[in-house]
Amino acid sequence: MNRVLRERLISIINRIPLHVAVIGLCLIWILPTLGLLITSFRPQQAVNETGWWEVVKSQEPTSTAYQTYCTDCHGANLSAVPSIDLGASDVVSGFTNTRRLAVTFNREYNGAVHIPEDQRPDDESLREILDYLRIESGAIKMPPRFTVNNYKDVMVGYDARGGTYDQACEEEGPTPTRSCDFWEDATRSDAIFKGVLNSFAVSIPSTILPILLAGFAAYAFAWLDFRGRKVMFALLVGLQIVPLQMTLVPVFRLYADLGLNGSFLGVWLFHTGFGLPYAIYLMRNFIAGLPREIVESAYLDGAGHWRVFRVIIMPLALPAIAALSIFQFMWVWNDLLVALIFLGNKAPVLTYQLSQLMDSLGGGWHRMTAAAFISMAIPLAVFLLFQRYFVRGLLSGSVKG
Numbered sequence: 034m035n036r037v038l039r040e041r042l043i044s045i046i047n048r049i050p051l052h053v054a055v056i057g058l059c060l061i062w063i064l065p066t067l068g069l070l071i072t073s074f075r076p077q078q079a080v081n082e083t084g085w086w087e088v089v090k091s092q093e094p095t096s097t098a099y100q101t102y103c104t105d106c107h108g109a110n111l112s113a114v115p116s117i118d119l120g121a122s123d124v125v126s127g128f129t130n131t132r133r134l135a136v137t138f139n140r141e142y143n144g145a146v147h148i149p150e151d152q153r154p155d156d157e158s159l160r161e162i163l164d165y166l167r168i169e170s171g172a173i174k175m176p177p178r179f180t181v182n183n184y185k186d187v188m189v190g191y192d193a194r195g196g197t198y199d200q201a202c203e204e205e206g207p208t209p210t211r212s213c214d215f216w217e218d219a220t221r222s223d224a225i226f227k228g229v230l231n232s233f234a235v236s237i238p239s240t241i242l243p244i245l246l247a248g249f250a251a252y253a254f255a256w257l258d259f260r261g262r263k264v265m266f267a268l269l270v271g272l273q274i275v276p277l278q279m280t281l282v283p284v285f286r287l288y289a290d291l292g293l294n295g296s297f298l299g300v301w302l303f304h305t306g307f308g309l310p311y312a313i314y315l316m317r318n319f320i321a322g323l324p325r326e327i328v329e330s331a332y333l334d335g336a337g338h339w340r341v342f343r344v345i346i347m348p349l350a351l352p353a354i355a356a357l358s359i360f361q362f363m364w365v366w367n368d369l370l371v372a373l374i375f376l377g378n379k380a381p382v383l384t385y386q387l388s389q390l391m392d393s394l395g396g397g398w399h400r401m402t403a404a405a406f407i408s409m410a411i412p413l414a415v416f417l418l419f420q421r422y423f424v425r426g427l428l429s430g431s432v433k434g
């Protein structure tokens with residue numbers, strides 16, 4: 034084997050652990066996400082009965098159990114017993130669950146029990162038989178494998194147990210809380226759409242404000258000489274460890290005096306306050322790392338602080354700003370605690386609405402997954418939008434030669 038080939042082989046083998054780790058990490062992220070996505074598109078009943086990975090299985094009800102237990106008397110065509118036609122949808126739809134069907138096995142017809150104890154199907158076979166009868170008799174339509182009903186339901190805020198918005202509108206028609214016009218219902222005040230708007234109304238200012246203020250502060254800490262600079266900066270670093278929960282009560286009382294409870298302004302200020310220390314810390318370190326010559330030559334050219342800040346520092350700090358924006362936005366977007374305490378149901382944000390979707394018995398998954406996906410799509414889009422700033426060379430093009 035020649036040397037070049039051998040070295041290449043070795044370098045490929047050396048990289049295997051890295052590749053395995055990367056693929057593993059991707060799987061850890063992708064698998065649950067895929068599960069969530071698939072679940073959100075499955076019909077309610079399917080979500081309640083089987084796991085999302087079962088979508089690949091065929092859903093045709095199988096006739097094997099029926100053939101084992103029932104064909105002898107009822108026949109392969111379902112109607113061999115003259116007085117009872119198992120192929121008729123009105124007969125079969127009377128059996129709303131397997132227990133209803135199972136009790137007929139105790140009845141006596143012509144002096145003999147319907148099915149003797151030891152010949153009865155077990156629960157699983159019974160389920161299969163009922164499914165088979167339902168589909169064959171046309172009592173229910175074959176449920177589609179995928180549906181957008183979950184998304185529709187969360188968008189209009191339809192939350193009755195069982196059934197879907199479409200069904201309810203078809204069968205019962207409009208009610209005072211439901212106009213059955215999709216767009217009209219989707220823009221009602223308790224619908225997810227409003228929650229998305231509220232979440233934006235909270236997140237965008239809560240991202241811009243701290244980063245803007247942190248930019249000013251970071252500039253001062255990095256380039257201005259003033260007394261107490263080091264102490265203040267140390268204090269700031271220390272402030273990062275103050276737990277948010279500790280301040281809930283005092284801030285709440287303060288807001289009550291100022292009339293800020295239940296207002297967006299209150300939440301903005303709160304998030305700004307808690308975003309600032311870390312933002313200043315990160316921005317200062319980034320700005321202090323920029324080459325001194327650029328800034329100093331700008332001063333020599335007669336540029337004032339404001340001009341240097343706006344024209345030189347901010348554009349150069351874009352990667353730091355992008356990274357901070359992403360973190361801050363995600364944190365605020367996914368925050369439930371602050372929104373719950375300072376906004377509550379006055380201006381329900383998306384996370385608040387999500388928390389209301391699950392009922393206390395753990396039902397309502399199908400809607401929950403759809404809503405979770407809607408709420409997840411937005412930070413994901415923000416990330417994809419900003420990520421090129423991460424990759425962009427930090428100083429490319431700003432220093433000549």
Ligand code: HEC
Binds near residue numbers: 099154
């Ligand atoms: C030994 C023969 C036999 C077997 C096996 C049998 N059935 Fe029946 N089944 C009958 C007879 C006979 C009747 C009564 C018809 C009548 O009302 O006169 C009946 C009635 C029924 C009815 C109507 C019950 C009612 O009271 O409304 C249902 C439903 C039914 N069978 C389902 C099944 C299913 C499902 C199986 C398989 C698990 C099965 N049967 C197996 C003979 C049988």
